[in-house]
Amino acid sequence: MTVPDDATTGQLLFSSQLGVFHRRIDTENTPGSLHGMFARQVLGDGTSIRWRVEPDLDAWLRTNVSRLEDAPALAVLGYVATAQPTRLPVFADVLVHGLEGLAGRDPYPGDRVTPLYSAGIVLGLHLAARAVQDRVPQFLTWLRKALSHPMREPNDPWLDLMHQHVLAELTGEPASLPVLAGLADHALVAAFYLLASGTGVARDTPEELRAAQHRAMHVFLRTDPAHLEVRHAALWLNFAEAVATASADQLVISVPQVSQVLRRFPPAMKRWVWDSAERKDPKWWRVDAEREVQAILWIMLRAVFDDVVDEENLPKLGHSAYRADFALPSLGLFIEVKFVRSKSDFKDVEQEVIIDSIGYLKDNERYREIIVFIYDDSCSTEHHDETRRALIDLPGIADVIIVSRPGVLPPADERKAVLSPGAAM
Template sequence: MTGTWIGTALEQLRSNVTGANRKGNVGGLLARHLLAGDSRFNVEWDVNCDEAWMRDVYDASNLACVAALAYTIHATGDGTYLADLENGLTRATTRDPEAAGHGTALHDIGVLIGLCIGAQLLRNRSERYAVWCLSVARQLAQTPRGHTDTLTCYACRLCTNDPLAPTLGMQSPVESRAAFDWWFRQPDEMSKAPNEQLAKVRDSVVQDALSSSLDGYSAHQSALIWSCVRNAVSDTTSDALRSPAAVVHALRNFETAMKRWRWDPDKLQNPVRWPIRSEREVQDILWLILRPIFDDLEDEDTLPKFGHSTYRADFGIPSLGLLIEVKYARSAGDFKAIEKEVLEDLVPYLRSPERYREVVVFIYDESSSVQHHDTTIRALRSVTGISDVLVACRPSQLPQHS
C-alpha cells in the first residue's frame, strides 16, 4: 500500500524529468548531473550535445548553449569541443554579472552550474573563468529569506576549495529542502551533516510529495525531490511515510481503489457481491487499508469521559496524534446532520491534546450527492482541529440501496 502511494509520487517526478530529456536541454542536463548516475532512476538519457546540435544550435554568445556543452563534455570526457567551450566562456566573462537582472540566463541555476562546470574543465588553461563564475555565484547565493541557497553553494564549490555552506529554514520551498538533503549526501559533506535537521527535512519532503501536486516542478527540482524521497524510503522507510499526510493520501485514493470492489453480474454461477450498507462496513474497509501501515491504529478508541457522556472515536492513531471520524450519508439531507455531529464530537475528541491533536473526517456518500460535497468539505475544514475532510462516492457497480 505504502509502496503504491510513494510510487505514484516518484513516477510523477520522473515524468517531469524525462520531459526535459532532450539534446542540449539545460534542465535535463542539470537533472542528470544531480542524479549522478543513480541507477534507480532508470532512464536512457538523451541530453548530450552531439555533432548535429553543435552544427545547428550551438551559439557561443548564448550562455545556455555554453552551459549545455560544458555538461556534455563533463559527462562524456570527450574534449573535441573544448575550444568551442572556451570561446563561449571567454565571451561570458566579458559580461558584468551585477548588470544581469532576474530572469536572465545568469539567474538560471542550470546555466550557472553548467558554466561553473565549464570553468572547472578549463582550469588548466586559465583561472579567470572560475574566478568570474565564483563572483556570479556568490552574488546570487543569498535568498530573499536570508538563507544561503544550496545549489548556488554547489556552484561556488565547483570554482573554489572554500565554498559557502548552505543554510535552510523549514518553511523553505520543498525543492530547497530537497537540495539541502542532496548537499549532505555528497561525499565531501557527509561528515558535516546536521543529522537531526536532515531527518526533519526528509520527513517534510516526503509528506509534501504525498500531499501536494507534483506536476509543476522543473526537471532539476523534480530530480532533487525524487532523490530525497527515494533515499528517505531507503533510509527511514516506514518512519518517514507514517504521517498524517500518508493517512490523507490513502483515504483520498479510496474511490480509485474501489474499482476492484466486487459486485458480480447475475450471469455468473456463483457471483461475489460485497455490499456496503452502513457506516460500520466503511469502517471495516478503512481498517483494512490503514492497519497494515499503522501498527498503533486503534479501533473505536474510548476517549476520556466528557460530562455525563462517554465518547468513542472511530479510529485513532496515537503516534500521529490523529483521530479519524467516519460518516455514512444515505441521502443528500444527511450532509447537514453530519456537519452537526462532527462539530458536537470535536470538543470531547480533542480535550486530551497529549494524545490527539487533530481529526480527519471521512464521509462515504451512498447517495452520490456530489452537489453537497464542497459545501460540507469547506465548512468542516474551516474548523480548528479538523485537518482534512474527504468524501468518497459509492462505486457505480454497486446498486443503490432504497
C-alpha cells in the same frame, strides 16, 4: 479479501510517486534539453531513468553555431563534457572562446538580466569551466567572485542554495546551511542535495534533521510533479531516492533496490583521492583492476544489506567451477563484476556474461537472478547502451549497470606514470 496494512500502503504510495516523478522528468529527457541535463546531473546514473539528453554533437554544433558564445549553449556543452569526456576535443576550442568572452562581462549588469539566475546554466557553466580549466583558469575565478558578489540577489531560496553548492565546489569549503526548520518546498530538498553532495553543512541536531526529512517526505508523497518545473522535480526525486537507498535495510528488500544502490557508484566516488604530484605526500588510490572495484562495491553493499556474501562458491558444471563475486541469498541474487580496460573488451565481457550466467543459474534452486556491474576504465560510453541491450534480455539477468571511470582518476597510462616503484599509495 486481504486488506493491506499501513506500511504496505505507504510503500505502494511511495513507489507510485517515484514513477510519477520519473515520468515528469522524462518530459525533458530529450537531446540538448538544458533542464534535462540539469536533472541528469542532480540524479546521476543512480536512477532507473534511461537518459537521452546528450545531443548529436556535430548536428547540435551546426544548428547552434550563432549561439555558441551564449551562456545557455556553453552550459549545455559543460554537461556534455561531463557525461562524455571523450568528446571534449570536438568542442574544447568553442568552450575556451565562449568562457573567455563571459569572463570579460559584468555578471550583474544594470538591467539585472544575468544567466547566473538560472540554476541549470550556473551548474553547466561550472562543469564547462572545469573541463577546460587548464586553458581558461580565469573563468573559475570570475564565477567564484560572481557567486560571492554583494550584488547577487537570487529571487528564490532554492536558487541561493544551488549557488552555494557551486561556490562550495569552487572553494572546497562547504556552505553553512540555514536551519532546516525554516526552509520549505524546493529549498528544503535543495538543502538535502547539498548535504548529500558534501557541499553543505547542517547546523541542526540529528533529531531536527530527521524531523526535516520526515516533513520533506510528507510533502513528496502529496506533490503532483505535473505542477513542478523539471529542475525542481529532479531535486525532489533525488531526495526521495536517497531516502529509499538509506532506508533499504528497513524495507522489504527487492532486486530493484539493490540496483539502485549499485547505481550510486558514480556519486560515491566523489571523494576518491588522487592528489596532484606537486602536493606534499600525495596519495593515489588505485582502481586498476576488477578486485579494486569489488572492494568498493563491498563497502557500498555491506553498509545496506546485512546478508551480502562475497565469492559464493557454486557447484561444478561439467569440468568448470564457478564462483560469483557477490550474492544476496535472501533475494536469490548474484552480482557479477566486470572490468573493461578498452572499448574492445566489451565484446569479451558480453561473451563472459553469457557463459557465466549459464554456469551460475543452471540447476540452481537457491539463486535465480544476476545483476551485472561493469566498470569502464576506458570511458567508452558510446558502447554502453549496445552492451546493456545485448545482456539485459538474457535469461536470469535482472539488470546491467555500466559506470565509467570517475573524472578524478586519470586514464590508465597516466596512472602508470605516477605509480612507479616507491610512489605514494
